[in-house]
Amino acid sequence: MSERIETADVCVIGTGAGGAPVAALLAEAGWRVAILEEGDRHLPAAMTARPRDMMPRLYRDGGQIATVGDPPIVLPLGRGVGGTTLVNSGTCFRTPPHVLDRWRRDHGLELDLDDEFELVEEAIGVREVPPTLAGRNANLVKEGADRLGLSAGYLQRNARGCIGSGVCAFGCPTGAKQHAGQVWIPRAEQAGAVTLTGAKARRVVVERGRVREVHATTARGSIRVRAETVIVAAGALLTPGFLRRNRLGTASGQLGRNLSIHPASAARAVYDEVVDPWMGVPQSVYVDELAGDGIMLEGIAGPPDQGAMSTPRMGAEHRDLMLAARRSGTFGVMVSDTARGAVRSVAGRMVVRYDLHPDDAERFRRGFELLARIFFAAGAREVIVPIDGLPTLRGGDVEPISRARVRPRQINAMAFHPLGTARAGADPATSVVDPHLQVHGSPGVYVADGSVVPSALGVNPQITIMALAARLARRLSA
Numbered sequence: 001m002s003e004r005i006e007t008a009d010v011c012v013i014g015t016g017a018g019g020a021p022v023a024a025l026l027a028e029a030g031w032r033v034a035i036l037e038e039g040d041r042h043l044p045a046a047m048t049a050r051p052r053d054m055m056p057r058l059y060r061d062g063g064q065i066a067t068v069g070d071p072p073i074v075l076p077l078g079r080g081v082g083g084t085t086l087v088n089s090g091t092c093f094r095t096p097p098h099v100l101d102r103w104r105r106d107h108g109l110e111l112d113l114d115d116e117f118e119l120v121e122e123a124i125g126v127r128e129v130p131p132t133l134a135g136r137n138a139n140l141v142k143e144g145a146d147r148l149g150l151s152a153g154y155l156q157r158n159a160r161g162c163i164g165s166g167v168c169a170f171g172c173p174t175g176a177k178q179h180a181g182q183v184w185i186p187r188a189e190q191a192g193a194v195t196l197t198g199a200k201a202r203r204v205v206v207e208r209g210r211v212r213e214v215h216a217t218t219a220r221g222s223i224r225v226r227a228e229t230v231i232v233a234a235g236a237l238l239t240p241g242f243l244r245r246n247r248l249g250t251a252s253g254q255l256g257r258n259l260s261i262h263p264a265s266a267a268r269a270v271y272d273e274v275v276d277p278w279m280g281v282p283q284s285v286y287v288d289e290l291a292g293d294g295i296m297l298e299g300i301a302g303p304p305d306q307g308a309m310s311t312p313r314m315g316a317e318h319r320d321l322m323l324a325a326r327r328s329g330t331f332g333v334m335v336s337d338t339a340r341g342a343v344r345s346v347a348g349r350m351v352v353r354y355d356l357h358p359d360d361a362e363r364f365r366r367g368f369e370l371l372a373r374i375f376f377a378a379g380a381r382e383v384i385v386p387i388d389g390l391p392t393l394r395g396g397d398v399e400p401i402s403r404a405r406v407r408p409r410q411i412n413a414m415a416f417h418p419l420g421t422a423r424a425g426a427d428p429a430t431s432v433v434d435p436h437l438q439v440h441g442s443p444g445v446y447v448a449d450g451s452v453v454p455s456a457l458g459v460n461p462q463i464t465i466m467a468l469a470a471r472l473a474r475r476l477s478a
């Protein structure tokens with residue numbers, strides 16, 4: 001067993017949407033940066049585009065983390081250089097202004113993030129998806145929404161040279177997706193940062209109220225990073241456990257609580273024409289007609305290997321749907337949740353507790369009703385909504401979903417955007433980190449990841465997380 005010792009000004013734990021930019025910007029500002037990442041480095045050449053190869057490599061626990069609650073919700077996380085951005089869809093939204101207003105009012109956070117939004121969008125190449133890359137699946141939804149006069153458009157994404165291969169969630173094989181490990185970590189390293197992969201941070205050594213060292217373990221031994229500043233960016237599900245084990249951020253009793261997850265679900269349409277939903281950018285179109293009520297419709301699609309598992313129904317019905325795979329379309333509904341969950345550690349294992357709120361189940365119903373109308377306006381012959389007990393919708397008839405009373409346990413949901421478990425706020429009694437992301441009462445210990453985001457956003461969070469991390473870097477380097 002070996003022991004490696006690094007000396008740095010700052011130790012950053014995690015290389016996702018929060019850790020990677022703060023590491024890069026601090027390194028470029030002249031700080032000596034040591035980065036610890038539990039996962040490995042995955043280069044585009046090693047991405048096979050096959051879900052069964054890539055899920056175990058790129059996802060934590062093979063993508064099988066799930067909530068305990070009603071209903072259970074799968075909550076996948078990336079693990080590797082780039083964190084969850086390695087497997088994300090690349091959709092980019094700035095924090096909505098009404099959310100920033102709410103943070104000011106409810107959490108005492110005075111944030112003007114415009115400069116940071118510009119900085120990160122420029123760095124990761126954010127631009128609108130061209131219709132030619134959007135894929136027929138999404139273009140049909142756009143056509144249907146336009147026919148109904150609904151507000152819809154092509155999404156902004158962080159990709160350069162995307163060819164629409166349709167496998168963003170399994171690692172971009174062309175290197176087009178500008179994920180955190182593709183953009184920020186090389187920038188950090190060019191500026192002198194050291195990235196230690198396969199290194200799980202375990203302990204922060206604090207002496208006389210100051211951070212002295214971070215200890216990590218690898219398969220071959222241990223690492224000690226001597227640094228007086230530590231930035232924890234392990235993600236909203238893992239940061240609370242790390243802080244708790246180190247007795248940091250526990251004073252308010254809020255650590256691990258206030259978890260929002262932005263639950264998502266997807267409906268399926270069968271058309272008469274060939275759609276080949278796996279061709280094109282998987283998430284390329286949005287419908288924000290109901291965004292004011294916290295309901296967003298965004299594209300979702302995956303390669304055919306995934307087909308059997310994500311195809312609903314059983315027996316002969318399932319077979320018929322599989323036979324119609326080339327004529328099928330899928331699209332997602334995401335709900336800005338009112339429920340809040342919690343992440344805890346039980347016998348050393350992470351347990352995520354979350355119950356979908358009945359109001360959010362009703363929002364899913366409304367989102368799917370709108371989506372079914374859009375599918376039919378686009379020419380769908382039948383629509384299957386992932387609500388248990390609801391019949392297949394045919395002939396443009398959305399009545400069954402219009403009059404349904406939907407309970408949480410009927411919704412088949414997943415979630416991709418955990419936030420809020422070490423929330424930022426001015427009041428140490430109700431938050432874990434202060435408005436500058438320093439853990440209340442713990443000088444030199446900062447958090448820069450989804451856990452500091454104090455409320456549900458209603459949109460995909462990576463730009464918010466990166467902008468908050470960039471703001472922290474600017475403040476520390478000033």
Ligand SMILES: Cc1cc2nc3c(=O)[nH]c(=O)nc-3n(C[C@H](O)[C@H](O)[C@H](O)COP(=O)(O)OP(=O)(O)OC[C@H]3O[C@@H](n4cnc5c(N)ncnc54)[C@H](O)[C@@H]3O)c2cc1C
Pocket residue numbers: 013014015016017018019036037038039076077078079080081082083084085087088089090091092093169199200201202233234235236238242283416417418448449450451460461462463465
């Ligand atoms: C399939 C999918 C699609 C998504 N699509 C989008 C999208 O289109 N747009 C969008 O905005 N968001 C999307 N997201 C969400 C987005 O990617 C995440 O919200 C974001 O990456 C979270 O950033 P983070 O820094 O909080 O954590 P992460 O990006 O998860 O990074 C945390 C990193 O810390 C590492 N780590 C954890 N513990 C330790 C430890 N003890 N020691 C060392 N390292 C550790 C982890 O291995 C991981 O690499 C998607 C998510 C998923 C799963």
Ligand code: SF4
Pocket residue numbers: 090159161162163164165166167168169171172173174175176177280281282
């Ligand atoms: S759709 Fe574009 S960004 Fe996504 S994996 Fe394919 S080439 Fe990469």
